[in-house]
Amino acid sequence: MAIIVNKEEKRKNIALSCRELLLKHGIDKLTISQIAQTAGVGKGTIYEYFENKEDIVFEIITTFIVEHEKKLEEISLADISTREKLFHFFYLLFENETAKKHLNIYKEFLAISLTHEAKEMLEFSEQCREKFIMILNRILEVGTTSGELNGEMQISASSLVLFGTGLVVDSRLTTCNVEQEIDRLLNIIVKERK
Amino acid sequence: MAIIVNKEEKRKNIALSCRELLLKHGIDKLTISQIAQTAGVGKGTIYEYFENKEDIVFEIITTFIVEHEKKLEEISLADISTREKLFHFFYLLFENETAKKHLNIYKEFLAISLTHEAKEMLEFSEQCREKFIMILNRILEVGTTSGELNGEMQISASSLVLFGTGLVVDSRLTTCNVEQEIDRLLNIIVKERK
DNA sequence: TTTTTATGACTGACCGTCGGTCAATTAAAT
DNA sequence: ATTTAATTGACCGACGGTCAGTCATAAAAA
Structure with missing residues (x-):
């Protein structure tokens, strides 16, 4: 042929x-x-x-998100305190200039998927969400058994993911201090250790 | 002339x-x-x-958001429990078909302001955020003094706003159950009353 | 009062850009 | 030689945005 x-x-x-x-x-x-x-x-x-422009942009973004997930995995397995793990988990997209470029792309991706009801895009988002929840759950489990977290509080990973999404979206506003917001959240769910 | x-x-x-x-x-x-x-x-x-297309769309959307804020005000002043106030605060955009249309508009607004760095748009967003925080703070204060909230927890309104933003954005995903997520959050910050 | 004039308001034909299509072309396999 | 997968860029239609020209009216002039 x-x-x-x-x-x-x-x-x-x-x-x-x-x-x-x-x-x-x-x-x-x-x-x-x-x-x-x-x-x-x-x-x-x-x-x-x-298929179309979104399709290709989407394919490119996927490569970024896969990398991002890999880093999250690393964080969840690192030899640091639960508080530090959680901090890095949420702060990963804000840490440096390279991260901020990725953040911008991710924001644009969110923007598109907020207005376009493309099935594949939604499915991919679902998968990401589930992966995030999985990784977070692992961190939370370790933190609970080690006694670092306020165990009786029944923190759900999905709530934390919502917090993370909000962080990404609202970080465009100057009134939103990312580091401070993360710290505030952690103050609630992580036990003081002294 | x-x-x-x-x-x-x-x-x-x-x-x-x-x-x-x-x-x-x-x-x-x-x-x-x-x-x-x-x-x-x-x-x-x-x-x-x-100025351009976004400018006009923005102007239209503003009218919707102003209406939304008015409803939030009403909720904060209503004669219901703090838990109910907070639930309605977050659930307002999901309650019925009309609300869902507004939700869509709000999502589109988020989408625009995520990609366009228009100054006026950002300023408006800041103002919205501050207004949300103000209203939430009023609800939280009442709830704390009345003993309905876990006072020692230092819940910050701005964290809750992040949660709300995440809720709006992630509600497009089927794996995100809005009512359940709100309830989970409230279970953490509202005291059981029995 | 009537006429002239200045100017803001308004218009839609037109322009450039861009996503997407398709007829023609190329080249490998048989 | 024939078939067929792969490639291509000229072309198309849609859309956001522009601008040269028209219109309407208030103020000034006659």
Whole structure:
């Protein structure tokens, strides 16, 4: 017949080659032409591998979120106090300039999925949420058995995820001091140890 | 010399006349041509009164949020238990079909302000946040003095606002059960009364 | 009072951009 | 030579935004 390319692989490669482009311009300013040029293919080729613009942006963002989850995993397994784990868990997206770029992209992703009811996007968000909850639960369990957390309080990981989402969204406001907010939350759920 | 119109008033009138249009179509599907037609003016006229599309959408959404704040005020002053006040405070946007339309609008507002760094928009958001915090603080104060809340816990209104924001954003996910999440939170901060 | 003039309000044809399509082309496999 | 997967960029339609020109009216001039 003719050449057979690994569609899935090429899809990922195109996405990978445009990571920096997305970080630099953000979703809105990113054009398909730019993407095609950066990936070194024709514009039409993009549509061989992606449904539409969201689809490709989504694929790129996925790579970021997967990395993010990996870091969260590391935090949950690190040899630090539960309080520190939780702090880093929430503060991860704010820690430095690179993190803030990722934060911006994540905010844009949230913005899109708030207005577009794309099924795949929602499913992916669900999966992320569940993963976050899983990791948080592990941290909470360790903290409870070690006595670091206010165990009788029945903190649920899903509530904490809501707090985290709020943090991401409201961090755009100057009246929201991220570090302080996290500390306040931790003061409630983590026992004083003296 | 020539006719002088009240720019501010006409601006508001154009916005008002398009409330239903926005509720019906959402931001993305809303076109300037539609807006102009609905408002009964030419397309160019829109740009006499608004900077750009976001500017006009923002003006419309503002009218919804102002209404929302009024309802929150009412809740905070109602003759119900603190737990009920807090529940309604968070559940207000989910209570019925009309509320859900407003929820959608609020989500779209969040979406816009997540991606556009417009100064006025941020300032308005700050004001909203401060107002929310103010109302919540009033509820919390009453609840603390009446002994309904776990007073020693130092719940901060701003943390609760973050929770609320997260609730709005994550409510688009089926894995997020709004009522349950609110109840869980309230179980932590409200004393059992038996 | 009537005419002229200045100017803000208004308009929609037009422009540039961009997401998305498709007919034509290429090239590998048979 | 034929078939077929893969690729491409010219093209399309939609949309946000602009601007040169028109309109309406109040003030000034006659």
